[in-house]
Amino acid sequence: MGFMKGYYNMDSDVESKNAIATLQMYWETVFAETEDLASFWGFLMQMIFQTSAGAVLFTDIVYWLGLFPLMKELGRSYDFLEVNLHGTNAVFILADVMLNRMSFPWFRGAYFTLWTGAYVLFQWSAHAFGLEWWPYPFLDPTKKYAPIWYLILCGGHMVCYGFVWGVAKVKRRLITCISN
DSSP states (O other): HHHTTTTTTTTTTTHHHHHHHHHHHHHHTTTTOOOOOOHHHHHHHHHHHHHHHHHHHHHHHHHIIIHHHHHHHHHOOOHHHHHHHHHHHHHHHHHHHHHHHHOGGGGGGHHHHHHHHHHHHHHHHHHHTOOOSSSGGGGEEEEEHHHHHHHHHHHHEEEEHHHHHHHHHHHHHEEEEHHH
């Protein structure tokens, strides 16, 4: 509450005082220190969410900054679903990070890295058995600059996971400041 005193005159504005007290009670119940640990399935869902959060953000960045302009130049048309999927995906995942009460530990970035590696190995295996179409043309290892693209993808994944982790960390700090 000390954080909020600089913005509100707490003594004269009863409505603001009540609103901040209500918010503080809400966050104290949401982020209670005496929470039960999640079950196996709860941890599994946390890992899936935290893995997909950075991946969704990175996929949308690659789509809007790389694939969309390239395909638009080639005259490809887009349907309503595809544009809205990539247009709202990152917004909803970041909103979910801000509104949920999950912790977002840094070590879970390992799961994110394992998921990315599993996807690459799956694609390579599928193509080793004869699949010719690549979902992302720059992933084709027969291309001249493929190793550079893979390094860029690895770095981009780390940056996006770090960004989502940072958003969760800032959320926790703001909640701590507001509730004290």
